[in-house]
Amino acid sequence: MSHPEHSDNVGAKLGMWLFLFTELLLFGGLFILYAVYLARYPHEFSAAGRELNVTFGATNTIVLLTSSLMAAMAVTSIKRGERGTTLALLAGTLGCAGIFMVIKYLEWTAKFHHGIYPGSPKLVAGPPGESVFFGLYYITTGLHGVHVIIGGAILSWIGARVKSGSINKGDNVALENGTLYWHLVDLVWIFIFPLYYLIL
Amino acid sequence: MSVAQSNKPVAASFWNDSGKKGIGSWIFSTDHKRIGLLYLYSVLGFFLVGVVLGLLLRIELMAPGRTIMGAATYNALFTVHGVVMIFLFIIPGIPASFGNLVMPIQIGARDVAFPKLNLFSWWLYAIGAVIVLTSLFSGGGAPDTGWTFYVPFSARTGTNVSLAVFGVFVLGFSSILTGINFVTTIHRLRAEGMNWGRLPLFVWSLYATAWVQILATPIIAITLVLVIAERVLGTGLFDPGRGGDPIMFQHLFWIYSHPAVYIMILPAMGVISEIIPVFSRKPIFGYKMIAFSSIAIAGAGSLVWGHHMYTSGMSDTAVMVFSFLTFIVAIPSAIKVFNWITTLYKGSISLEAPMLFALSFILLFSIGGLSGLILGAAGTDVHVHDTHFVVGHFHYVMFGGTGFAFFGAAHYWLPKFYGRRYREKPAIVGWALMFVGFNMTYWTMQVLGMRGMPRRYYDYLPEFANLNLVATVGSWILATGLIIVVVNLWRGLFWGEPFGVNPWNGATLEWTVATPPPTENFEEDPVVTHAPYDFNKGVGIP
Numbered sequence: 001m002s003h004p005e006h007s008d009n010v011g012a013k014l015g016m017w018l019f020l021f022t023e024l025l026l027f028g029g030l031f032i033l034y035a036v037y038l039a040r041y042p043h044e045f046s047a048a049g050r051e052l053n054v055t056f057g058a059t060n061t062i063v064l065l066t067s068s069l070m071a072a073m074a075v076t077s078i079k080r081g082e083r084g085t086t087l088a089l090l091a092g093t094l095g096c097a098g099i100f101m102v103i104k105y106l107e108w109t110a111k112f113h114h115g116i117y118p119g120s121p122k123l124v125a126g127p128p129g130e131s132v133f134f135g136l137y138y139i140t141t142g143l144h145g146v147h148v149i150i151g152g153a154i155l156s157w158i159g160a161r162v163k164s165g166s167i168n169k170g171d172n173v174a175l176e177n178g179t180l181y182w183h184l185v186d187l188v189w190i191f192i193f194p195l196y197y198l199i200l
Numbered sequence: 201m202s203v204a205q206s207n208k209p210v211a212a213s214f215w216n217d218s219g220k221k222g223i224g225s226w227i228f229s230t231d232h233k234r235i236g237l238l239y240l241y242s243v244l245g246f247f248l249v250g251v252v253l254g255l256l257l258r259i260e261l262m263a264p265g266r267t268i269m270g271a272a273t274y275n276a277l278f279t280v281h282g283v284v285m286i287f288l289f290i291i292p293g294i295p296a297s298f299g300n301l302v303m304p305i306q307i308g309a310r311d312v313a314f315p316k317l318n319l320f321s322w323w324l325y326a327i328g329a330v331i332v333l334t335s336l337f338s339g340g341g342a343p344d345t346g347w348t349f350y351v352p353f354s355a356r357t358g359t360n361v362s363l364a365v366f367g368v369f370v371l372g373f374s375s376i377l378t379g380i381n382f383v384t385t386i387h388r389l390r391a392e393g394m395n396w397g398r399l400p401l402f403v404w405s406l407y408a409t410a411w412v413q414i415l416a417t418p419i420i421a422i423t424l425v426l427v428i429a430e431r432v433l434g435t436g437l438f439d440p441g442r443g444g445d446p447i448m449f450q451h452l453f454w455i456y457s458h459p460a461v462y463i464m465i466l467p468a469m470g471v472i473s474e475i476i477p478v479f480s481r482k483p484i485f486g487y488k489m490i491a492f493s494s495i496a497i498a499g500a501g502s503l504v505w506g507h508h509m510y511t512s513g514m515s516d517t518a519v520m521v522f523s524f525l526t527f528i529v530a531i532p533s534a535i536k537v538f539n540w541i542t543t544l545y546k547g548s549i550s551l552e553a554p555m556l557f558a559l560s561f562i563l564l565f566s567i568g569g570l571s572g573l574i575l576g577a578a579g580t581d582v583h584v585h586d587t588h589f590v591v592g593h594f595h596y597v598m599f600g601g602t603g604f605a606f607f608g609a610a611h612y613w614l615p616k617f618y619g620r621r622y623r624e625k626p627a628i629v630g631w632a633l634m635f636v637g638f639n640m641t642y643w644t645m646q647v648l649g650m651r652g653m654p655r656r657y658y659d660y661l662p663e664f665a666n667l668n669l670v671a672t673v674g675s676w677i678l679a680t681g682l683i684i685v686v687v688n689l690w691r692g693l694f695w696g697e698p699f700g701v702n703p704w705n706g707a708t709l710e711w712t713v714a715t716p717p718p719t720e721n722f723e724e725d726p727v728v729t730h731a732p733y734d735f736n737k738g739v740g741i742p
Binding site: 040044 | 376381418423
C-alpha cells in the first residue's frame with residue numbers, strides 16, 4: 001500500500017468491468033425467466049404488456065439516455081480540468097435519476113390503483129401468464145430502480161470528492177468507474193424498455 | 201498469538217512489524233496475509249460446527265427409528281449442516297484463506313490489487329455468516345429445506361428461510377468480490393519475469409476459480425432474491441398455481457450451484473499440484489495441460505448443471521445433452537489425475553504429512569469422480585437419485601477432495617506463516633484415522649444408496665441397520681482423526697519447533713521470502729527467471 005505503483009488505473013478499471021459483468025448476469029437471470037415465460041404464455045404476455053404505459057416508458061428512456069450522456073461528458077470535462085462543469089454535469093445526471101424515479105413512482109402507483117401488484121386478488125384470479133408477467137415486471141423494474149438509487153448514491157459521493165478536489169484532472173479513475181456503473185444502469189433499462197413496453 | 205510472538209526466530213514479520221496490536225489490527229487490516237488468516241480461523245470454526253452437526257446426523261441414523269431427534273429436528277440439522285459446510289466452509293475455504301495467504305506472494309506481489317476491497321469481502325463474509333446463524337435461532341426456527349432451498353417447499357415452509365437465504369446472498373457478494381480481486385491481481389500484479397507459463401499451478405487454479413465466482417455467483421444472487429420475493433411479496437414466479445414453474449428455480453439454482461462445486465474443488469486441485477512435485481522432488485509432469493485443464497473445468501463445468509435435474513421432469517433432450525456434457529467435464533479432471541500420477545513416477549517421494557493428504561486426495565477424489573459418472577449417466581442416475589449414494593459421492597469429492605486438500609495445504613503452508621511447525625507423528629496418526637474413518641463412513645453410504653436407502657430421512661428400514669451402524673462408527677473414527685490433526689496443528693504452529701525459510705525445498709516464490717513473511721512480503725521486487733517447479737534452478741535450497 002505504501003508501494004508507489006499501487007494506484008493502478010488499468011487494474012481499477014479492469015476490476016470495475018468485471019463487476020459490471022456480474023451485474024449483467026444478475027439481470028440475466030431475470031431475462032432468462034422472461035424468455036422462457038414469454039415462449040410459454042405469448043398471448044397473456046402480449047395482453048399484459050399492452051397495459052403498460054408506453055409514454056411513461058419512453059420518457060424514462062429519454063431521461064436515462066440524457067443522464068448517461070451527461071455522465072460521459074463529466075468524464076471528459078474532469079480530464080480537461082473543468083471542475084465546475086464536471087459538478088454541473090453530475091448534478092444534471094442526478095437530476096435525471098430523480099426524474100426517472102418520480103416517473104417510476106407514478107407508473108407503479110397507477111398500476112397499484114388498478115389492482116395490479118404482486119399477489120393482488122386481481123392477478124391471482126386472472127390468467128396465470130398475466131400474473132407471471134407482472135411478477136417479472138415488478139421484480140425487474142424494482143431491481144433496476146434499486147440500481148438507480150445505488151448509482152445515484154455513488155455519483156453523489158463522487159461529486160463530493162470532485163468538489164473536495166480528491167478527484168481531479170490527474171486522478172479521476174473513481175469518476176470514470178462511477179460513470180461506468182451509471183452506464184450499466186442505463187444499459188439494463190435499454191433492454192427492459194423494449195422487452196416490456198414495445199415488442200409485446 | 202502472543203506466545204508465538206515472544207520468541208519468534210525472525211524479528212520482523214507481518215505478525216508484528218506494523219507496530220499495531222490487538223483485535224483491531226486484524227479485523228481492519230488490509231494485509232492479504234492477515235485477511236487470509238481471518239478467513240482461515242472463520243472457515244475452520246464453521247467447519248467444526250458443521251462437523252458436530254454431521255456427527256449428530258450420523259448418531260440419529262445409527263439405528264432405525266428415533267434415536268436422538270425427531271424428523272423436524274433432523275430436517276433442520278441436515279439443512280444447517282449443508283448451508284454451513286457449503287457456504288461458510290468449503291466455498292471460501294481454500295481460495296479465500298490459502299489463496300489470500302499464498303497467491304500474492306507466489307506471483308511476486310506485495311498485496312492483492314484491491315486490499316480494502318479484500319477486507320470488505322471478509323466483512324461481508326462475517327456479516328453473511330451472522331445473518332445465517334441468526335436465522336437458525338429466530339423467526340420460525342432453522343430452515344428445513346435442505347441447502348438447495350428448493351421451491352415450492354422453500355416458498356411455503358414456516359421456518360426462517362428468508363433470512364437464511366438473505367445471508368447466503370450476502371455471502372455470494374463476498375465471493376464475487378474476492379473473485380474480481382483475484383482476477384485483477386493475477387492480471388496486473390505479477391512480478392517481472394512471472395509470465396503466464398511460470399505461474400504456479402495453485403495460481404492457475406485460483407484464476408479459473410475466480411472466473412467461476414464472477415460469472416456464476418450473480419445467478420444464485422438473483423435466484424435467492426426471487427425466493428425472498430416469492431415468500432414476502434407472493435410474486436408467484438415459481439408457483440405452478442400462478443403460472444410459474446418450479447423447474448425454472450432448479451435451473452437457475454444449479455446454473456450457479458453446479459459451477460460452485462468447481463469453486464470448491466479447483467483450488468484444492470491447485471494445492472495438490474503444488475504439493476505433489478515438491479514432495480516427489482520432480483518437476484510437475486504436464487504443466488501446460490494441468491493449467492489448461494483448470495480453465496477447461498471452469499468452462500465445461502458451467503454447462504452441466506442439468507445433471508442435477510434428470511428426475512425433475514425437464515425434457516428428455518435436455519437430459520441427454522446434459523448427460524453428454526457431464527462426461528466431457530470428466531476429461532479435464534482425469535487429465536489432472538494422470539499428470540499427478542506421472543509426476544510421482546520415478547520421483548523421490550517423501551511421505552510427509554502434506555504429501556499423505558495429497559496422495560489420499562488423488563484416491564478419494566478419483567473414487568468420488570467415478571461415482572460421479574454413475575450419477576452423470578442419465579440411466580443409472582434415475583436408479584440412485586436422492587439416495588445415500590449421492591450423499592456418499594458428494595462427500596468423496598468435497599470432503600475427500602477439498603477437505604483433505606485443505607488440511608494438506610494447512611500442513612504445507614501454515615508453518616511458513618507462523619514460523620513454527622507441527623509434530624510429524626501425530627499428524628500422520630491423525631491423517632491415518634481420518635482416512636480410515638472417512639472411507640468407513642462414505643463408502644458405506646454409497647453402498648446403502650445403491651441398495652435403495654433414500655437421503656434426507658431420519659428413519660429407515662431395518663435391513664439398512666448394520667451398514668448405518670458401520671457408517672456412524674466410521675464418523676467417530678474420522679472425527680477422532682480430525683481432532684488430532686487440528687490440535688496438533690494448533691499446538692505446533694504456536695509452540696512447535698521453528699520452521700526455516702524453505703524446509704520443503706519448494707521452488708515457488710513463497711519459499712524465497714522470510715519465515716514468517718514481512719507485511720509487504722518482499723524486501724525488493726523479485727525477478728522471476730525460472731519455472732515454478734524447476735527444482736534444479738530452484739531458489740533457497742539450503
